[in-house]
Amino acid sequence: MKIRQNIHKIAAAAILTVAVQVAFAAFSFTGLSDEKTKNSKYSLKNLNSLSHKGLTYTSLKTNLQFKGTQTFQPKETSNGLEVSSLLKYDNGNTTYIYPYKFKVKVPKFKTPAPAHH
Structure with missing residues (x-):
């Protein structure tokens, strides 16, 4: 019985890990990260603030x-x-x-x- 419970726990952990990786990959390519590049601190608009x-x-x-x-x-x-x-x-x-x-x-x-x- 304990072996069956351990197998279920390992399978659930593996499925959860795969689900998290798929979700991360889906959000990486949807364009939701474009906002991060717009607010980049190294843009030409903010160049004067970088040179002290x-x-x-x-x-x-x-x-x-x-x-x-x-x-x-x-x-x-x-x-x-x-x-x-x-x-x-x-x-x-x-x-x-x-x-x-x-x-x-x-x-x-x-x-x-x-x-x-």
């Missing part, structure tokens, strides 16, 4: 390797040029890209006229 420290040139450490620059087409403004570029630094597998923008101010020259005597 601002990127500045003074925050560069000496162990960063300078890898180059990329300069874009300069824009002409009313009093000079505005140049945009990117500075690229590597530290192991991490690459830091710093946007760099500067203005070149051209002084206003007046063409000298010949002196009238």
